[in-house]
Amino acid sequence: MKGAVWASLAARNPAIRFLDVNLRGAGQVIFQDNPLSGALFLAAITVGSLRADAPEVIAGAVAGLVVSTLTALLLRADRDSLGQGVFGFNGVLVGVAAATFLESSAAMWLLTLVGAAASTVVMLAVSKALEAWKLPALTFPFVLTTWLVLLAAYAFEAVTIGPMAPPALVESAAAHPATGDVDLLPALLKAPAQVFLIDDSAAGVLVLLGLAVGALPAAAAAALGSAAALAVALALGTDPTATSAGLYGFSPVLTAVAVGCVFRKPSWRVAAYALFATVLTVIVQAALNTGLSPAGIPALTMPFVLVTWLFLLGDRETE
């Protein structure tokens, strides 16, 4: 009912239509073509951002969202895709990531906005490249663009690196064990929030709520994915601080939602397949953390992208 009223408002008023497209863009970060989901995701970023005394993060999110959407308009992208927010979800993440890992400055914001605009070109390019395999681009445009922006930041005197681990050679965790225990509930709740790079349990609850509003099975898959990832992380002994912050859970959450209910019709068989994909995502997260360490950049959602692509391609039912 409310949905119908909103849709009719959006159809008549260009400003509300633009707002609608942007909210859907935020929603599409976890596959929700739904403005209310998007609003709740943005609320999660706002809560996490303000509670961490980092208002630049929500500013980056909104700026990235709007700039990437405007770029799609300028490039005359497909109207249907545009209306579903398909050109906003990478931009919002580019904005959040740049604002999180780099210190605010004029040059940093220039770099961020160029990156957000670029994410739309990358989205168009990657979508086209993957057409042959009927694969979705997922958040790969965000990952590629942000990796380039963050790597580049090291070379720019006008841009200061923020709380991002500098390039380093990895040492074996077994040889240098970390101390401390994993905080189980925060680990579970923060994973959905870390999809948006937010380290906050309340924000995680808002993200789950945003999913539930869009599609209950997605919310269930996200919660189960977070739990499965935590179990694997505990069994293999990942770093307790990172695990408690949900950093081994956010990519598995996305994998669980994507493989478990977005790109396949849910069934016991699909659930088992998605569970296996989710478990593997934890391992790939650990692998990319190691592999990217000498370059000084985080894995972002690449573990989700890689595993989901492999599992969608590898599933014969798709043929």
Next chain:
Amino acid sequence: MKGAVWASLAARNPAIRFLDVNLRGAGQVIFQDNPLSGALFLAAITVGSLRADAPEVIAGAVAGLVVSTLTALLLRADRDSLGQGVFGFNGVLVGVAAATFLESSAAMWLLTLVGAAASTVVMLAVSKALEAWKLPALTFPFVLTTWLVLLAAYAFEAVTIGPMAPPALVESAAAHPATGDVDLLPALLKAPAQVFLIDDSAAGVLVLLGLAVGALPAAAAAALGSAAALAVALALGTDPTATSAGLYGFSPVLTAVAVGCVFRKPSWRVAAYALFATVLTVIVQAALNTGLSPAGIPALTMPFVLVTWLFLLGDRETE
């Protein structure tokens, strides 16, 4: 004759059929859809494993083989491909590599078996992705899966890295020359064994025997490939210890067999093309050794995969 008896046994008895599929899986590591070749390859791993007092290596081989084959059954992979052992050869190598580079422990075996199962999904995905170019997956599923498993192992407290070179920045060999000479005969014989990560001349002879049983030209190509690779390694001055252990020869052996007789009908022209590919594989081996050093993982058979893909794609005769 014996082949016919075995085939008829396998057709009637499910246990023998399963054994047959697994032996063919071992054989397919070097393109032999032949249970006897597979048995000889497994014998090579066993000999090398036991003589090095490392029984976990043959255990890993068998576990990886069986788990990856069972995963293909569960995923209802194409029956014909399954029967030819196409879903076993990556698993056997994942098992050998994990058991070679990681210390045995419960978590390590969990990781290994998950990796072996994953190698089947990766095989299905990569084969599908490469269909457009009519390219074979080769051992890329093994390489990708094992890279991820080994990289991940650095991040897990429950998994201890074994005799694998830790992440390091490479120094120029010309500036820091190694001492010692290359042992020519071991270098030649160990190369075929190192396809299975086995550092043993007798095992190399068993591998060549396994090839000869499957296809004499393949055995000849392997032997010539090993010799050509050794000549290049000596000319350019690779590390004598690594060269003596066959580590600059195993990928070239695979390239020689693949480009020289599996995917092209042998001829003088094809032989020259395969020789050039084999020479290049030594250079790519050196390149990937350098490039992967900061990440702390070995090149595995990636030099073979990369060069063979390029040479199959680049050959106009294929059109």
Next chain:
Amino acid sequence: MKGAVWASLAARNPAIRFLDVNLRGAGQVIFQDNPLSGALFLAAITVGSLRADAPEVIAGAVAGLVVSTLTALLLRADRDSLGQGVFGFNGVLVGVAAATFLESSAAMWLLTLVGAAASTVVMLAVSKALEAWKLPALTFPFVLTTWLVLLAAYAFEAVTIGPMAPPALVESAAAHPATGDVDLLPALLKAPAQVFLIDDSAAGVLVLLGLAVGALPAAAAAALGSAAALAVALALGTDPTATSAGLYGFSPVLTAVAVGCVFRKPSWRVAAYALFATVLTVIVQAALNTGLSPAGIPALTMPFVLVTWLFLLGDRETE
């Protein structure tokens, strides 16, 4: 007129035809299927090479050019493409790069010539792989082959690394600012020369001349691309020494020519799109400088290749 005389000479005399093909090969480095452009580009390399007292660089260029072209003849590559110099431009760059970054020696020249020959196989392979997307190979065959050759060189005792930055972990430029100012005119003029790895303003003028002879819009795009890149480099604060040497400008020059006038019909819309691509190429240059630092190899023209592929794929007008 002169063109017609030359064409008729080339048609009748095999030696002149071979010279013509090789000159076109040099010309194709910046998309000029024109022997005079190629001659001017080779003149630029010669000038830069001799003024830097490094005659091995022009020797490498010519050797790489001839060997890669001969390899294409041996491999019976498509006659039309061959005649347009399509199999020479990667070889000329492989030869220049090897001679620039490695010290001359017998083993180094062996490696260089094998690399130049390999660049033709890679060109055939990459062109075929990209057919599905109607994308050109650009200089990717040069980049891939040279990366492999340079990485491999670290592992060979018989090959000494020359003036190439050894593997290192990057430190943030903001934390360790370089001293000195950017020399604006040299930065502008050297960028076109650095396409050929030449650090010389006069050579840059010859390159622009070679472009003007082939196609005036290409020369204009190159000059504007160099200026745009310099503005971005100054705004973000790249290393002044590298910027003054044109090292942040050569890939943008190529992007400007490719996106602005070679693969799209010039228009204001295309110009704006090409400008955006050119700006991004500076950022990708900085990113790859950081990302490749632990491996000890330069980015070469990969920033141009990556950005141009993305912008050609992402442009809906191409459909």
